[in-house]
Amino acid sequence: MEDYLAKRRALIAKDRAARLDSSDRDGFASDASCDEADAYVRRIREAEALSVWGPESTHTHGEGDATHLFPGMAFLTARDIIIKTRLFKIMSKMPKGALLHAHLDATVNARVLLDLALKYPAIHVQTDALLTTSNLDSILPQFCPLPRSEWTEHASLTDQSYESKTWVPLSAARDTFAFGGPEGFDRWVIGALTISPSEAYRTHNTTVKIWDKFASTFRVANGINKYFPLWQEYFRQFLLSSIEDGISYAEVRINFWYRLMCTADGEETVPHREWLEAFDRILHDVRAELAAQGRADEFVGCRIIYSTIRFVPPEELDWYLEDCLALKQEFPDLIVGFDLVGHEDLLRPLLDYLEPLQRFVARQREVGVEIPFIFHAGETLGDGTAADMNLYDALLLNTKRIGHGFSLIKHPELMALCKERGVAVEVCPISNEILRLTSSMPAHPLAAVMNHGVPVTLCSDDPSVFGNMGLSYDFFQVLVASEINGLKTMGCLARDSFKYSCLPEDEKARATALWDKQWRKFIEGLFHEEIADEKLRGTVKN
């Protein structure tokens, strides 16, 4: 029996040897207080698995009789419950490290975006057809900042006299909205900017259908986002809310497919280089503000993965590649990678762009810059489909990381390559679930990928659409869906994110050292606020 149990322990250890938390790599979590905090978090998780997610739970999500609660369940249904848990409060306070996969134009809360838009009289709204109670869910608002000369005085979007495709000032449209007044208007707009539980889990419950809705949220938001004064506030909001959530560094994908933004005067004339000038200025401002508050250590910076969309004809890609090269030369610290984005199942495979991408590599050498590919690949349920095959091309083209890599688990040789080269998979748990690649977190391949020792980093992807602002929600879902993961695992995931970032080596070291300080503070805080309290009462509080 003893002999058997010893063999069993050895087998388990061998099986888990490749995990990122298998050995205490850098000693950041080797002291006794980390062990105690890890054990504490496991007790909380066990208690909440019953009190919050168990059959006795008093939590409901208001969807009638079909309430199926369990840890790691469908996020849009679970979010209101998650927020109330102690585990989520702990995850919120944990330092998250780097956010390496997020699309900037989908990072700020939809409510905040709408409030920003309402500040600008240039922003107008129109629809393709007169709204009715029955088409309200299917007709989308279209926004545009107009030049002063084109501003209108139409009072309402919902008056019977409204002619489709007529611009109405945003505030007026809101004030006179016939379907529930301003609140109804806000519901309608926010509904068009986000995915609802009934869309994800009922009406659009396939990858293809939910992508239709998903893509439409970008079209709607872009009408507002392309207003350059607003975009700058938007970026600032993204930075501040990320820092608030414990994210100290980000590499955001900016979609440069749109070649111009609109000036304050509503003229579509702002080129990419001016976006980056503003980006740099805002970074500087935020850094200065934090320093003034004595919080400089909380923020390392933010850089850009230049992105365009996989529907660009291959012969047009060269324009973007040259644009990217020029921006890299002017803003060498800002541009750190190149990517092609969009729905892999429907749009062009990487292979279609092989020639321009290979030219791009040669051009980098000529010009003397380095812009690694950081490709989306394998964000699909397909097995051997073009989207799945993108993984081969991403790795053959030496991608630095893999965006999503949902289907990577199907590729033993590619997993070996990722391990060998240190290519991290940017895993977006909540995004994958809402976009119907997995029905819930326990069914997500992340656990398998981690056990196989493939480097991973947790990311939020498009939090304005999914509602997973920051990284706390994604960390939460991963923590509750596995008995192997503990607080230390979450720490390893956060801390490793710098390793896989595009920061220069010295800045990686500095960012990691700052994170280590945050981590120690976090663990100490946990002791003061939580663990001491538990000791007093002699039991886990719920």
Place this chain on the structure above:
Amino acid sequence: MEDYLAKRRALIAKDRAARLDSSDRDGFASDASCDEADAYVRRIREAEALSVWGPESTHTHGEGDATHLFPGMAFLTARDIIIKTRLFKIMSKMPKGALLHAHLDATVNARVLLDLALKYPAIHVQTDALLTTSNLDSILPQFCPLPRSEWTEHASLTDQSYESKTWVPLSAARDTFAFGGPEGFDRWVIGALTISPSEAYRTHNTTVKIWDKFASTFRVANGINKYFPLWQEYFRQFLLSSIEDGISYAEVRINFWYRLMCTADGEETVPHREWLEAFDRILHDVRAELAAQGRADEFVGCRIIYSTIRFVPPEELDWYLEDCLALKQEFPDLIVGFDLVGHEDLLRPLLDYLEPLQRFVARQREVGVEIPFIFHAGETLGDGTAADMNLYDALLLNTKRIGHGFSLIKHPELMALCKERGVAVEVCPISNEILRLTSSMPAHPLAAVMNHGVPVTLCSDDPSVFGNMGLSYDFFQVLVASEINGLKTMGCLARDSFKYSCLPEDEKARATALWDKQWRKFIEGLFHEEIADEKLRGTVKN
């Protein structure tokens, strides 16, 4: 470019080198006609992906507006559509080899079981409460064969005068059923013996809830199954319908937890050894019938994996282990393995039974027999839970195969062991989906497991409950959910099933040779009926 494509082909080949269909192992599918048949099946699949499963499809499943069709979708919703496809017709005709994971008491169509029951006046039915329109879905029928002296003359189960827990003769209860007459009775009973789409996908849409319903179907069926005369007909039906579906050999799990069945006279006195005598006799009869029809080659045989349930207290397991040993000694060709079954997430882990199981191994040596363990393990979404950890114990205890192994993909070392030792995973695609481990076939880990080179065999598990009679449905779902799998892959899966069976080596060789003959006939048939026809018309028919 050429250089890149050559490297790409090499990488893909290396990545897929471990797949069971990567090389043409035994040459069974190496001739040109197999290549052509494989290509033909791929064309059919591609055409039907649009005509049957695409947005233009005219197929509906009568669930209103939320029809989300795609290949490999939820089986209970898709079944009526699957049946009409050409691909399913081809899968139906394909020789399937061995069925290595099926619970005998859940293998015969529920309608057939009810018809069998109606032949026997000894079988009575009762309920715990008077049925009403509102409780009809939640009150289960309870069946029992009664001794002649206890037969009743109650006329109705639904009369207001019915006292709960009073036995009513089955035919009388059916004839007088107040909720839709005999048809309503049949719907009620069959609903209690099977899982409906709305249960799997709505009201019981979690692994825990659907297992409640799943387990109840066995309790209901057992009231009928335990009638020995009927059980013998049931087993015969299982064999005949399996052979009809192209299955030539089976290793069925029989649940010996019940120590006795009821005699024709309704006395609960038939011990296990009489079950096996009958089993052997029926096998012999079916073999003789087939021989008389010149079909002897279609059937190799059927053997038994002795099973009891994971709620047996460990100290009681010894009784079953000794029973199993005794049966093995008396019926050495019938008993070929031992297993513990039931819901792994809730019942005892294998580790609880370590001592009796180790004693069992020693006792086998003493007695001079060999009964390999063939354990269910890892039928769970858990990561590091007791159910997931069962995989360690199954392999440490030298399991010959693994039942389900759904969570095996999370265990790199255990996957390596399976490959090294030739331990096949008995994958039950449709079972896993209906029991909510995966939302659809494309999300199932099978593709990953196959690409990693872990031996697998496809199985139906509990077809009477799921409606996936035979193996054609499971083969179909696997074929449509991957672009890599083709007809040859399906052939490899079927043919390999003998390799992982418990047949003695010489019988494996004979069974495989017979299968090869069936395969050649199948490929020839495909040419005559389908491919020639396509050539005539110059296009794929739909």
